[in-house]
Amino acid sequence: MHGSSTEWKEDNSSPLKELFGKWFFALYLLAYAGFILINVVSPKLMATDMGSINVAIFYGFMLIILAMILAFAYNHFCTRAEEIMEDDNEISEEGV
Amino acid sequence: MNYEASVGSIILFIMIVILVLLISYHFGRKTKTSSSYYAAGGNIHWSVNGIAFAGDYLSAASFLGICGMIATAGYDGFLYSIGYLAGWIVALFLVAEPMKKLGKFTFTDALDAKFNSKGIKLASAISTLLVSMFYLIPQMVGAGSLITPLLGLPHWVGVVMVGSIVTIIVATAGMASTTYVQFFKGAMLLIFSIALVFLIFSRGISTNPDQGGEVPYHLFKxxxxxxxxxxxxxxxxxxxxxxxxxxxxxxxxxxxxxxxxxxxxxxxxxxxxxxxxxxxxxxxxxxxxxxxxxxxxxxxxxxxxxxxxxxxxxxxxxxxxxxxxxxxxxxxxxxxxxxxxxxxxxxxxxxxxxxxxxxxxxxxxxxxxxxxxxxxxxxxxxxxxxDFISLMIALFFGTAALPHILIRYYTVPNPASARKSTIVAIGAIGLFYILTLYMGLGAMVNGVIDLSNDNMSAPLLAKSFGTLIFSIISALAFATILGTVSGLTVAAAGAVAHDLMDKYFDMKLTDKKKVFYGKMASIGVGAGAIFFGIIFKEMNVSYLVGWAFAIAASANLPAILMILFWKGTTSKGVMSSILVGLFSSLILIFLNQETYNNVYGLVGVVAPVQINNPAIFSVPLSFLTLFVVSLFTKNTRVGDDKKELSTASANE
Structure with a gap:
C-alpha cells in the first residue's frame, strides 16, 4: 500500500483550494456556532421533539454528518481543480 | 463491582501484544534513516494513513472517557464527540495541505519553515512536549483502568505495561510501526463498536436490567x-x-x-x-x-x-x-x-x-x-x-493543533494525500462518534456502570453481553491506548531529539545519531508517562484530554493559522504567541475549581478561577499577542511569495 515518492510538483491549484477551504470552513463554523448559540441562549429548544429524536440529537448528528459531506465535496472540488490546473500546465508547456 | 480476569481476555490480550511486537520487529529492521523513523519514509498510502489517523485520534478519551461521561451525564458527554469531530474540519480545510508542504518531521518544522528562528524552535518544542504529556496522562490512566478487569492486575501494572510496550514500539521503528499499530486498532475498533451497538439494540431496554440474566440488579431502598x-x-x-x-x-x-x-x-x-x-x-x-x-x-x-x-x-x-x-x-x-x-x-x-x-x-x-x-x-x-462556550472552542480549535496528529501529515507522499487521508479520517471518526452515543446510553440503562470508575462503562457494557465480546472490546481498548500513546511518544520524542537537540542546540547530528537520540527520547517519554499515569489515577480521562485540547488550541493554532494566512506574521510574533497561549492556558487550568477539587483534593475550597476551560480567554490572547508583537517586529515577516509555500519542503 505504499506510494512511490515523497516529492510533488509545484501546485498551481493552491490558491483555488485555499479559497474552497476558507468557504467550506466558514460554512461549517456557522453551523457549529449556531449549535453553541442555541445551547446558551435557548437551551429549551434543544429538548424539542423531532419525531423519535429531539433537536439536540438531530443537530449533533447533523454536525457530524455535515462534516463528512463537506469533506467529500471539498475533496471533489480540490481534485477537479488539480486536474484542470495540470491540464492547463500541459497545454501551456506544449505551446512554448 | 469486582473484577475478575477471564482466560479469553488474557489470550486476546497476549495475541494483541504479540501482534504489536511483530509489527515493531518487522519495521524495526527497516528503520535506518531519520526519515523512516520520524515520518515512516513519507510513503504511507493515504487510505492507510486515514485509518491510522482514526487509530491515533480515537484514544482512551474517546472510547472510555466519552462513553463513561454519556453513561453518567447523558447528552453532555456527546458534546465531546461533536467537538472532537468538528475539530477535523479545521484540520482539513485550513491546515492539512499547507502543513504537509511546510513541514518535514515535526510540527516545529512547519512553524519554523520560513523563519529559521531559535525562539520558535524552543517555544514550539516546549509546547509539543507539554501538550503531548497532557494527552498522554489520560491515556495511561485509561490503561490502568482497563488492565484491572482485563487481567485482574492492579492499576499501576496496567500503566507500566502500556508504557513498556509503547516504548518498545516507538524505540524500535518509530512512525512506521506506530502507523500500522494505529491502522489495525482503528479498523478493529470501528468494526467491534458497530457490533456492540447492534447487541444493544437487540437486547432492548428493561426497568430491571439484569445483564442478560447474569447479574440481578440491586434494588435501592x-x-x-x-x-x-x-x-x-x-x-x-x-x-x-x-x-x-x-x-x-x-x-x-x-x-x-x-x-x-x-x-x-x-x-x-x-x-x-x-x-x-x-x-x-x-x-x-x-x-x-x-x-x-x-x-x-x-x-x-x-x-x-x-x-x-x-x-x-x-x-x-x-x-x-x-x-x-x-x-x-x-x-x-x-x-x-x-x-x-x-x-x-x-x-x-x-x-x-x-x-x-x-x-x-x-x-x-x-x-x-x-x-x-x-x-x-x-x-x-x-x-x-x-465555561461551556470555552469548552466547545477548545474542542473545535484543538484538534488541528495537536502535535501527534499533525506529524501524521508527514507520513504521506504529497499534499493531496494529506487531504485525502484527512477525509478518510473524518468518515471513520464521525461514524465512531455517532456510535459513542449509543454505547454510552446503552451503558446508562443496562445496569453496568461502575461509579467508582466510569471510564469502564463501555467495556463493562460489553461484558454484559458475554465474556467473548468483553474480551474483544477490552483488548481493543487496550490496543486503542497503545496506538494513541505510540503517536504521542513519537511526537514528544521528535520534539526532544529533532527540534531541541538537533535544531535548537545545533548538535549537528548525523542521520544515524538522529535515530538513536529519537529512540532514547522515546524511552524517556515512556518513563514520564508511566509516572504520571500512576499519579493521576482517579481522573476522568476525557476531562484531562479537554485540557490538552485547550492548551493546543491556545499555544499552537494561532501560530499555525497566522503563518498560513497573514503575511505580516513575524518570528517573534509566533514565538510570543506560543508562549503566551501555553502559559496563560496552563495558569488558568492550575487555578480553576475542578483542578482544586479533583487534582489538589481541596474539598470545599473556592478556587480563584471559576472557568474550568481556559480557551475562551487564552486563544484570543494568543492571537492578539501574535498580531501586536508582529506589528512591532516587522523586519522578520513571512515571505509574500505563495509559491514559496507551495514548494517549501518538496525538495528537502
Whole structure:
C-alpha cells in the first residue's frame, strides 16, 4: 500500500483550494456556532421533539454528518481543480 | 463491582501484544534513516494513513472517557464527540495541505519553515512536549483502568505495561510501526463498536436490567422518616440504627444520614421535602490510603453496578423488544432514567464520595445540561455559560493543533494525500462518534456502570453481553491506548531529539545519531508517562484530554493559522504567541475549581478561577499577542511569495 515518492510538483491549484477551504470552513463554523448559540441562549429548544429524536440529537448528528459531506465535496472540488490546473500546465508547456 | 480476569481476555490480550511486537520487529529492521523513523519514509498510502489517523485520534478519551461521561451525564458527554469531530474540519480545510508542504518531521518544522528562528524552535518544542504529556496522562490512566478487569492486575501494572510496550514500539521503528499499530486498532475498533451497538439494540431496554440474566440488579431502598429536624432524623424501621449525619458540599444544601446494620455502615440521602431516606453508594478514602467501597474492600462486591430506567412508556416494570437507531433514543426520551450524581465531602478525617440517585426525565438526559450548566432557569450562571462556550472552542480549535496528529501529515507522499487521508479520517471518526452515543446510553440503562470508575462503562457494557465480546472490546481498548500513546511518544520524542537537540542546540547530528537520540527520547517519554499515569489515577480521562485540547488550541493554532494566512506574521510574533497561549492556558487550568477539587483534593475550597476551560480567554490572547508583537517586529515577516509555500519542503 505504499506510494512511490515523497516529492510533488509545484501546485498551481493552491490558491483555488485555499479559497474552497476558507468557504467550506466558514460554512461549517456557522453551523457549529449556531449549535453553541442555541445551547446558551435557548437551551429549551434543544429538548424539542423531532419525531423519535429531539433537536439536540438531530443537530449533533447533523454536525457530524455535515462534516463528512463537506469533506467529500471539498475533496471533489480540490481534485477537479488539480486536474484542470495540470491540464492547463500541459497545454501551456506544449505551446512554448 | 469486582473484577475478575477471564482466560479469553488474557489470550486476546497476549495475541494483541504479540501482534504489536511483530509489527515493531518487522519495521524495526527497516528503520535506518531519520526519515523512516520520524515520518515512516513519507510513503504511507493515504487510505492507510486515514485509518491510522482514526487509530491515533480515537484514544482512551474517546472510547472510555466519552462513553463513561454519556453513561453518567447523558447528552453532555456527546458534546465531546461533536467537538472532537468538528475539530477535523479545521484540520482539513485550513491546515492539512499547507502543513504537509511546510513541514518535514515535526510540527516545529512547519512553524519554523520560513523563519529559521531559535525562539520558535524552543517555544514550539516546549509546547509539543507539554501538550503531548497532557494527552498522554489520560491515556495511561485509561490503561490502568482497563488492565484491572482485563487481567485482574492492579492499576499501576496496567500503566507500566502500556508504557513498556509503547516504548518498545516507538524505540524500535518509530512512525512506521506506530502507523500500522494505529491502522489495525482503528479498523478493529470501528468494526467491534458497530457490533456492540447492534447487541444493544437487540437486547432492548428493561426497568430491571439484569445483564442478560447474569447479574440481578440491586434494588435501592427508600425508607420513610418519622421526624426530620436539624440533626435529628428518626425512622420507624428498627433494623437500622442512625449513628450520625454528614453535610454534602456544593451550592445546594444536602444531608446524608449515616446508618448501621450489624457491622455494615451505609449513607442515605435525606429528602426533607418527602421525609424519606434513599440508599446510596459510597467510597471512603482513609488517611492511610485504604479505599473502601460501600464499607468493604472492592473484592467483597458490595459496590453494585448501576444504571437503569425506572419508567419506560409510562410503565415501571417492563421490557422492550428489539430496538433500532431511532426507537432506542425514543424509549429513553419518553421514559425516566435513574441518573447517579456524586457529592464529595468529609466524614471526620476520611474523604467521603457519596453517589445518589437522581430520577431524571429522558428528555433531560438527551439535552445538554446535566454536567455543563447552560439553562438559566436551572441555575446556570453567566460563568457557567462562558465555561461551556470555552469548552466547545477548545474542542473545535484543538484538534488541528495537536502535535501527534499533525506529524501524521508527514507520513504521506504529497499534499493531496494529506487531504485525502484527512477525509478518510473524518468518515471513520464521525461514524465512531455517532456510535459513542449509543454505547454510552446503552451503558446508562443496562445496569453496568461502575461509579467508582466510569471510564469502564463501555467495556463493562460489553461484558454484559458475554465474556467473548468483553474480551474483544477490552483488548481493543487496550490496543486503542497503545496506538494513541505510540503517536504521542513519537511526537514528544521528535520534539526532544529533532527540534531541541538537533535544531535548537545545533548538535549537528548525523542521520544515524538522529535515530538513536529519537529512540532514547522515546524511552524517556515512556518513563514520564508511566509516572504520571500512576499519579493521576482517579481522573476522568476525557476531562484531562479537554485540557490538552485547550492548551493546543491556545499555544499552537494561532501560530499555525497566522503563518498560513497573514503575511505580516513575524518570528517573534509566533514565538510570543506560543508562549503566551501555553502559559496563560496552563495558569488558568492550575487555578480553576475542578483542578482544586479533583487534582489538589481541596474539598470545599473556592478556587480563584471559576472557568474550568481556559480557551475562551487564552486563544484570543494568543492571537492578539501574535498580531501586536508582529506589528512591532516587522523586519522578520513571512515571505509574500505563495509559491514559496507551495514548494517549501518538496525538495528537502
Amino acid at each position: 427508600t425508607l420513610k422518616c418519622n421526624t426530620v429536624a436539624e440533626n435529628a432524623v428518626t425512622i420507624s424501621d428498627s433494623t437500622y440504627k442512625i449513628i450520625g449525619e454528614v453535610k454534602g458540599t456544593g451550592k445546594v444544601a444536602m444531608r446524608f444520614v449515616k446508618m448501621q446494620v450489624g457491622a455494615d455502615i451505609s449513607y442515605w440521602k435525606l429528602s426533607e421535602k418527602d421525609s424519606t431516606l434513599t440508599e446510596t453508594l459510597y467510597m471512603v478514602n482513609k488517611k492511610d490510603g485504604t479505599v473502601l467501597f460501600n464499607g468493604a474492600p472492592r473484592g467483597e462486591k458490595k459496590f453494585f453496578q448501576v444504571g437503569s430506567m425506572s419508567k419506560i412508556d409510562g410503565k415501571t416494570d417492563t421490557k422492550t423488544g428489539n430496538l433500532d437507531v431511532f426507537t432506542f433514543i425514543e424509549k429513553i426520551k419518553d421514559g425516566t432514567v435513574i441518573r447517579w450524581t456524586k457529592n464529595v465531602t468529609k466524614d471526620g478525617e476520611d474523604k467521603l464520595s457519596i453517589f445518589y440517585q437522581v430520577p431524571t426525565p429522558g428528555k433531560e438526559i438527551l439535552r445538554p445540561g446535566n454536567k455543563f450548566k447552560v439553562d438559566s432557569e436551572k441555575g446556570a450562571t453567566f460563568t457557567d455559560k462562558i
